[in-house]
Amino acid sequence: MPADNLINAPEFTVSELSSALKRTVEDRFGHVRVRGEISGFRGPHSSGHCYFALKDESAKIEAVIWKFAHARMRFKPQEGLEVIATGKLTTYPNSSKYQIVIDSLEPAGIGALMALMEERKRKLAAEGLFDETRKQLLPWLPEVIGVVTSPTGAVIRDILHRLEDRFPRRVLVWPVKVQGEGSAEQVAAAIRGFNALPEGGRIPRPDLLIVARGGGSLEDLWSFNEEIVVRAAADSMIPLISAVGHETDITLIDFAADKRAPTPTAAAEMAVPVRSELFAEVESLARRTMVCWQRGQESRRNELRAAARALPSLSELLAIPRQRLDHLGAALPRALKANTHAHHRRFSHLSAGLTLKVLRGQVTQANHRLTVSGERIRLSARALLRNRRERFAGLEVRLKASKLSNAQAQRNAIARNRERAQRLAERARRALDTAMQRLDARVAHSGQLLSALSYRGVLARGFALVRDDHGHAVHGAAAVGPSARLSIEFADGRVGATADADRPQATAPASGAPKAAPREAKPAAPKRVSKPVDQGSLF
Structure with a gap:
């Protein structure tokens, strides 16, 4: 192109050029769908926005997801995942690059979903959510069964019909969406809601939970692979049966549930036994119990008969005790008389020893003991008094010594304080002399300065x-x-x-004479009209 044409071309500022490119890109492309692999994703920014890039074998485009769009996305971005992004193509003027603002995100094909599912399965398994030790045993015959499923599908009808056939139980249905946006949050909320019901409340708390859904593709069942649903199932304190899809369908909730059922109908069969079979089993057990009881009773009856034949008769058992009783009855009067004579002899012997002389001797001994005890008490009192006097004398000596030492300590303290006061007085006297000398020198210096500055020196x-x-x-x-x-x-x-009447002519001062320094202005007295005198300047 000729140079003249280049000179005549219109000039753009950088901002104008960036705005023109932005309008061109947005008007030309608008909303697009882009397939590529997520690269450089490190999680949401502190502001809540997500920044990463979409790339393939030969190109890369920057991508951004705003905070509000990321919050409502069912499928979240992950590093290395191949996705299909739908959004608006635009430019970022600050760095002169184009980017896509993503509104929705979905995995690119079944392979990507399976890869994402396997990665999520490894992550949750590493946290221990799939451990067998966490799983609970199902109740044998639950009173109340909670079902989390769609209220309009065939699944709930199959479950209710199967329960009615096997063993009717009370069923609580928590209606949820089982597919589409927001379904995972509803399922997780239903599981947590059943667990939050109080025992003995107006709404009974279920003894067993069934999370059910009919068959479908992997995309249709994806809500049951979300972390929020898996964590809610793992945290459930109520035993939970997972019945999602058909027998070949596998979801992550199956690993976190306490029991997996291949179909919703099979889940109902696992929940309750067959009532007719229970009746038959109870009747069989009742018959067996009655037969066992009859056999036991017959066996005990035979044992009793055999024991009765081996036992002697009643007269034979009581013959010897009866003979011993007759013999003892005959010997009892003689024994009573002998016992009475023995006690009489003992009392007579004791009464013979209780004479007046014995009593006087006992009184004398008691008086002697009393005298000895009084003497011992008197001696003990004297010893105690002597010990107290000695103790008080020692305390008196210690008190006098303490008073002397305290007085000496006070005298020493007074002497130290007197010496300190003398030292302080001497220091004060020296300080006063020094201050007086300084003041005298200052006064002398001020007098010299006053003499130097006084007008009397000029008069001299x-x-x-x-x-x-x-x-x-x-x-x-x-x-x-x-x-x-x-x-x-x-x-x-x-x-x-x-002053003379004639006023002489004022003479101009010599050029070499110094001018008088300005003096402080004083209140001017009333001027008199007088003849000037050629006095000259004093300074």
Whole structure:
């Protein structure tokens, strides 16, 4: 292109060019669907937005998901996953690049979903959510069964019909969406809601939960592969049966549930036994129990008969005890008389020993013991009194010693304080002398300075100070009127003078003479019209 044409081309600013490119890209493409692999995704930014790139074998495009769009996405971005992104193509002027603002995200094909499912399965298994030790035993005959499924599908009808055929139980249905956006959150909320019901409340708490859904493709069953559903199933304190899809369909909730059923109908069969079979089994057990009881009773009856034949008769058992009783009855009167005579002899012997002499001897012994005890008490009191006196004497000596030592300590303290006061007084005297010397030197210096600056030094060099009759200094001849009274001060005294009527011509000061320094202004006295005197300058 010729240079003249280049010169005539319109000029754009960088912002104008970026805006024009942005409009061109957005108007040309608008909303697009892009397939590629997620690269550079490190999780949502602190602001909540997601920044990453979509790439294939030969190209890469920057991508961004705003916070509000990421919150409502059912499928979240993950590093290395191949996806199909739907969004608006635009540019980012600050770095001169184009990007796609993603509104929705979905995995690219079954292979990607299976890869995502396997990765999520490994992650949750590493956390221990699929351990067999976490699984609970199913109740043998639950009173209330909670079912989490769609209220309009055939699944709930199959479950209710199967329960009615086998063993009717009370069923609580928590209606949820089992497919599409928001279905995973509803299923998880239903499981947690059943667990949150209080025992003995208005709504009974289920003894068993069934999470059921009919068959479908992997995309249709994807809600039951979400982490929120798997974690809710693993955290359930109520035993849970997973009945999602057909027998060949596998979802992650099957690994977290306490029991997996191949179909919803099979889940109902696992939940309750067959009622007729239970009746037959109960009747069989009742018959067997009755037969066993009859056999036991017959066996015990035979044992009793055999024992009865081996036992002797009643008369034979009581013959010897009866004979012993007759013999003892005959010997009892003689034994009573002998016992009475023995006790009488003992009492007689004891009464013979209780004479007046014995009693006096016992009284004498008691008096002797009393005298000895009184003497011992008197001696003990004296010893105790002596010990107390000795103790008080020791305490008195210690008290006197303490008083002396305390008095000596007080005297030492007073002496130390006196010495300290003397030292402080001496220091105060020296400090006062030093301060007086400094003040004397300062006064002398100030006197010298005052003498140097006083006007009397000027008078001593031959000058005079002229004042008017008011005592004000006269600085010029113009301030002196005719016949004005003046006071002239010399170094050795003052003299009075009267100005002449004739006013001499003022002479200009010599050029080499120094000018008088400006003085502080004083209130001006009323000027008199007088003839100036050629006094000159004192300074």
